[in-house]
Amino acid sequence: MTSERASGIASGAAGETSLRPGPRPARRRASRREAAWRGYAISIGTFLGVLLVWQGIIVIFHVPVFIAPTPLQVLGSLGADSHTLLINTWPTLIETAGGFVLGNLVAIVIAVGFVHNRTFQHSVYPLAVAVRTLPIVAISPILVLLLGNGYAPKIAIAALITFFPTLVNMTDGLTAVDPQALELMHVLSASRWEVFRHVRWPTSLPYLFSALRIASTASLLGAIVGEWIGSNTGLGYLIVVATYDYRTPLLYATMAVASAVALVFFYGISVVERYAVPWRQVGGAE
């Protein structure tokens, strides 16, 4: 099983098809890999093109550096300020991860509660929606007042921001079961726990991972917003300081680091998803 999954990781859908008794012709597999590489090349090429245009505009129109730096100046700041960037990335990472785990865990537990108890759903769901409608920038100072200046308020904000999408998706996922599968489980006299373990939970996993991918970038946003409000470390703090000091290259470099963290996080989730939901590529993606 493990080796099958590993091959699924290595080459996505093409690897999974090797499970088939009659293997897929090698030529088709090769052409698919080629298409994937072409996709990567187009993405990277476009990205580099945007940077080039950016550099060109600033040089041609003599834009002063405190208004907008060139990509090369940002790159310079990434090198020169690497220590500052690094020590401020750590707290943000901790807050992001903490908020991500906390927010999603609470959301998953509540979604499971929803599916098994109507009263609980009717009482808590409107409350969750109400909390969601409050602007996060308004809640953040309140949380800082309540929880102090440390990691706690930032983790809380990151958790709050990830909580809702996961709650909604997970509730949908847990109820999106095939009614005939429930009939089958009934004929087998399955307990509620067995229905959950064998049918509801696996059915919900693709939904959960869609939510987790949203949450991966949202939790970083939450942590940074939290650091804006009250903090003396973190990428959010660095953004505030760099803006006040007109150190625009550092501001852009900080954004680049934040963006890189979010990307790594996002793709990390996608990789975990391939391990956790291997049947999704087999059935759906082709």
Place this chain on the structure above:
Amino acid sequence: MVFERDGDPLEVLEGITLAIPQGEFISLLGPSGCGKSTLLRLVADVLQPTEGTISIMGRTPAAARLDRALGMVFQQPVLLPWLSVEENVGLPLRIGRWGQSHPSAPSPASLLALVGLQGFEHVRPAQLSGGMQQRVAIARALVSDPSILLMDEPFGALDAITRDRLNEELLRIWTETRRTVIFVTHSIPEAVYLSTRVAVFSPRPARIRRLMAIELPSPRKPHMRDTAEFTRYTAELREALEDA
């Protein structure tokens, strides 16, 4: 077995009395939406009758269900896509730890061999054709060794060629295992070819219009479909359906 049900708000089945001897292959034949499937779900204890009683070898459907006396095959295979074919067939053994308390239950691998799917144990359901998936579903229904097989239009979603082939398979399995089969279908030739008896249902509220014993020689062979006797049965059933 005796069924009666007054549906609410819809009267689905009405005044149905039917006794099915052990080992019989009975088809419930009727127009779509007439309540044949409802009847099957009542036997399977998925639904409870509003009126009337069902007795399965002297037990209530709930008791029969708890004893795993019933195996169910749906129109869709209803396989769990995250499990391998063998794990899907073995699922009933894991529910309630049935396999541990019944070590004599047939193994998933032997049942896959019975339905002609040896070599596909570790494949995922999505990689099988519709007909193969339905074979897996039949193997799964047989794994807790039920005395009654409930089949709800199991081949309704398949193409004619696959359907004919699976009819042969089902007959072979029935001959080998001699369980009672209650088979819901709206195909007249399928009902005639497979069954020892056919019950023709009227539209809603469903009643049994006609109960016909099919006295074709056993074992059935594909060429029997072209005999005059076979055609006589299908014509008679068609007439009964049209009256209904």
